[in-house]
Amino acid sequence: MGSLNLKSIRKAFGTHEVLKGIDLEVKDGEFVIFVGPSGCGKSTLLRVIAGLEDATSGSVQIDGKEVITTPPAKRGIAMVFQSYALYPHLTVKDNMGLGLKQMGAPRAEVDAKVGKASSMLSLDPYLARRPAELSGGQRQRVAIGRAIVREPKLFLFDEPLSNLDAALRVNTRLEIARLHRSLKATMIYVTHDQVEAMTLADKIVVLNAGQIEQIGSPMELYNKPANVFVAGFIGSPQ
Ligand code: ADP
Numbered sequence: 001m002g003s004l005n006l007k008s009i010r011k012a013f014g015t016h017e018v019l020k021g022i023d024l025e026v027k028d029g030e031f032v033i034f035v036g037p038s039g040c041g042k043s044t045l046l047r048v049i050a051g052l053e054d055a056t057s058g059s060v061q062i063d064g065k066e067v068i069t070t071p072p073a074k075r076g077i078a079m080v081f082q083s084y085a086l087y088p089h090l091t092v093k094d095n096m097g098l099g100l101k102q103m104g105a106p107r108a109e110v111d112a113k114v115g116k117a118s119s120m121l122s123l124d125p126y127l128a129r130r131p132a133e134l135s136g137g138q139r140q141r142v143a144i145g146r147a148i149v150r151e152p153k154l155f156l157f158d159e160p161l162s163n164l165d166a167a168l169r170v171n172t173r174l175e176i177a178r179l180h181r182s183l184k185a186t187m188i189y190v191t192h193d194q195v196e197a198m199t200l201a202d203k204i205v206v207l208n209a210g211q212i213e214q215i216g217s218p219m220e221l222y223n224k225p226a227n228v229f230v231a232g233f234i235g236s237p238q
């Protein structure tokens, strides 16, 4: 569970067309990376998939079901942002459990799922702390934990590591790869970082000015870039 099918997605803000007809199939359990220059529409596309932004036209199917009018909370999607968006007044435990609690899950279920996510992410020692008492890397793990707790079919990551220093980026990247293997969930991940793209992706989608330039495995894009733009982006050695 967790396949995604986008057909002819268009999105305009006023007269500015940001997505110009996006077609994409993501298979259940795939790890798909979006790359492309700043402003090309990566975040907007994630927000359309999540339902946080309405497409101007087109279709979003999850597991074969049209969700274009389904509210975000009912799409079975969790999104992890670059800024962690944790509640400062809540403990780590309550930040992680809040979504489930709001959906009316019984306390025992919330505690069990938070406990599981917390041990997967080595957050047990921090459960009683508040976000201000954590490092940037720990906060990002809490944000990832909050996403896992809801057991989504589909994870969307928008440059989740870009606020972390180099060493933490590597650790958190490995952690996300581990999670992908153990959860067997579908993940879509936006990054500027070539190493992240090449190491995490089953499939890379190269976007430019609201359109897809090429879709392929890291090796396909590296060995057979469709054009100079893709070659420049994936970084064939000069
Ligand atoms: P990326 O994530 O690839 O850097 P975005 O999806 O954030 O790009 O933005 C794509 C374009 O859409 C940019 O030109 C941006 O200014 C514009 N844009 C994004 N969100 C809005 C909005 N809410 N209102 C108007 N323009 C927006």
Ligand code: MG
Pocket: 042, 043, 044, 158
């Ligand atoms: Mg963005």
